[in-house]
Every structure is written in C-alpha cells, then in structure tokens.
Amino acid sequence: xxxxxxxxxxxxxxxxxxxxxxxxxxxxxxxxxxxxxxxxxxxxxxxxxxxxxxxxxxxxxxxxxxxxxxxxxxxxxxxxxxxxxxxxxxxxxxxxxxxxxxxxxx
Numbered sequence: 216x217x218x219x220x221x222x223x224x225x226x227x228x229x230x231x232x233x234x235x236x237x238x239x240x241x242x243x244x245x246x247x248x249x250x251x252x253x254x255x256x257x258x259x260x261x262x263x264x265x266x267x268x269x270x271x272x273x274x275x276x277x278x279x280x281x282x283x284x285x286x287x288x289x290x291x292x293x294x295x296x297x298x299x300x301x302x303x304x305x306x307x308x309x310x311x312x313x314x315x316x317x318x319x320x321x
Contacts, residue, residue, distance in 0.1 A: 216229055217230045218230065219232075219233055219241065219243060221233075221245070221246055221250055222245045222246060223246045223247070223250035223254070224249070224250050226247065230243055232247045232248055232249070233246075233247055233248060234251060
C-alpha cells in the first residue's frame with residue numbers, strides 16, 4: 216500500500232487518506248483529508264467575506280458585464296495589407312473605435 220506525507224500535519228498516511236488531484240505529480244492532494252477539512256472550515260468566514268466584497272464590487276462597477284459600443288460590432292472594411300486579421304482580433308474596443316475613426320477621417 217502506498218503512503219504519502221501530509222504537508223500540514225506531518226503524518227505519513229495511506230494514499231486513501233488523501234483527496235485526488237490530477238495536477239499533482241503523484242495524483243493526490245498535499246494535505247490529508249482531515250487537514251483539508253480543518254482548513255476549509257477554519258477559512259469559511261474569510262471565503263464568505265471575500266465573496267461579499269467581490270460581489271459588492273461587481274454590482275457597483277458592473278465589471279461582470281461587457282458592454283461594447285455598436286461601432287465595435289460594425290467592423291470596417293480595411294484595404295488589403297492595412298491591418299492583418301490577427302491585429303484586428305487583438306484590438307481592444309477602444310483601439311478598434313480609434314481605427315474606425317482614423318479610417319473615416321481619411
């Protein structure tokens with residue numbers, strides 16, 4: 216039976232006492248199930264407070280919604296070689312509007 220060292224309590228336990236984690240090299244969490252539960256419950260209030268602050272910020276600023284101007288969706292027809300497809304894809308909405316305004320001014 217394979218055994219693993221818990222980084223939190225320092226005990227050497229069977230791998231059945233650890234949760235699975237496909238991102239770790241050995242396929243298991245670094246903390247045993249008991250230590251993981253203790254950590255989860257001891258930080259419950261911190262998680263709630265973080266969520267409250269995050270949600271208050273999102274509701275206040277509206278960051279969770281992306282409202283682009285209608286000009287962004289009306290992509291201009293650039294001359295061949297003027298802009299590459301990749302450069303247009305990488306443009307932020309502000310840059311796209313600026314490029315449209317430059318094109319219309321010419």
